Amino acid sequence: MLKTIKNMPVVKKLRKTRAYSRLRQHFPMAELQPIDDRGWMADAEAVTIDWPAQVSKPRVGVVRDFDPYPRWTKYCRFLDRNGFPYDIYDVHAQSWLENARQFDVIVGMPSCEPYHLEELREKYFFMETFLGKMCYPSLSHTMLYENKRLEAYIAQLSGIPFAPTRVSHDREDALRLIKHLTYPVVSKIVPGSGSYGVELVPNLQGSQKIVTEAFSRQGRKTCKCYLRQKNYVYFQDYIPNDGYDIRVIVIGRRVFGYYRKVLQGDFRASGMGLEEKRALPEEAMRIALQANKLIKSPILVADMLHGLDGKYYVIELSPLSQVDSPEELHVNGIPGNYVFHDDGSFSFEEGKYWIQELALRQFFLDDYLPRRGQWASAD
Numbered sequence: 275m276l277k278t279i280k281n282m283p284v285v286k287k288l289r290k291t292r293a294y295s296r297l298r299q300h301f302p303m304a305e306l307q308p309i310d311d312r313g314w315m316a317d318a319e320a321v322t323i324d325w326p327a328q329v330s331k332p333r334v335g336v337v338r339d340f341d342p343y344p345r346w347t348k349y350c351r352f353l354d355r356n357g358f359p360y361d362i363y364d365v366h367a368q369s370w371l372e373n374a375r376q377f378d379v380i381v382g383m384p385s386c387e388p389y390h391l392e393e394l395r396e397k398y399f400f401m402e403t404f405l406g407k408m409c410y411p412s413l414s415h416t417m418l419y420e421n422k423r424l425e426a427y428i429a430q431l432s433g434i435p436f437a438p439t440r441v442s443h444d445r446e447d448a449l450r451l452i453k454h455l456t457y458p459v460v461s462k463i464v465p466g467s468g469s470y471g472v473e474l475v476p477n478l479q480g481s482q483k484i485v486t487e488a489f490s491r492q493g494r495k496t497c498k499c500y501l502r503q504k505n506y507v508y509f510q511d512y513i514p515n516d517g518y519d520i521r522v523i524v525i526g527r528r529v530f531g532y533y534r535k536v537l538q539g540d541f542r543a544s545g546m547g548l549e550e551k552r553a554l555p556e557e558a559m560r561i562a563l564q565a566n567k568l569i570k571s572p573i574l575v576a577d578m579l580h581g582l583d584g585k586y587y588v589i590e591l592s593p594l595s596q597v598d599s600p601e602e603l604h605v606n607g608i609p610g611n612y613v614f615h616d617d618g619s620f621s622f623e624e625g626k627y628w629i630q631e632l633a634l635r636q637f638f639l640d641d642y643l644p645r646r647g648q649w650a651s652a653d
Contacts, residue, residue: 335363337382420465
């Protein structure tokens, strides 16, 4: 009954509002805890790696995440299958620094909560810079994770077809900026996921209110009681579209993805749970592949809109993805992935994969082994 109520469109929209989210946090809520789904995770293809005989396998420390669909259990599955020595690494403990010395590689990201992001970026910086450890995701990719401002800066520099975005950390500059925006415009907070902190601003008066609150002494209230939007604004053009966004997931030469439908009467698709798995447009896949040539992440997620002008616009990028199934792409009802070839062509291959396993393998192939003077390529 409760699940049915939560899935009602009006309730989904209500749960994405700042007021509801803040009110909900005043009621008893369980603290985040790691979930171990190894006893019931769906079966998938075995992901193996051809490891050079002359190179010892690194000892891996796995950081457990707090997401409802855990990544860490899939990392363990890959490490077990391929004979890597590993152990669970409590990066949050007082003894994190001493315990880090026993590992060659640290793998995992707890969550996209601001306090976890701050902690991991700080500790991964220390481990990479002062301990010589390799981390997945790397420091540069943890900086990009849930950092919409950094995504926009990278896109602006590189020519990625990113939805036009303006960011300002100066009050007077922001007040000048909003006078030249075309309304409605989309306002976002950093960090934020699942459409939380994403608002459609209808007019100049609405954007003025956001600027005034964000640059006030206390900052602007967000969907999280402990987080305020302080001394910055993020405005992204609203792109009239076909009612879907497209999530494209790139791992090496492989591409997965699906469509997410917008709720009726809303403009947001992320976090609404209205997924459609069908063939992906070639142009969208090539845009995501091109973006990852610059970002060089073992996995890159590109969320896009297909505008009514016929163009594709990237609205967000991420070096991590939360998935609940080993079927992240269907073509004609068959699970699998696209594979891009050296000549630029691509083909569909059937199969079920936990993409976290593929991404960890890609990390070893693209980052770890080259650092050891060994080169390998994924199948």
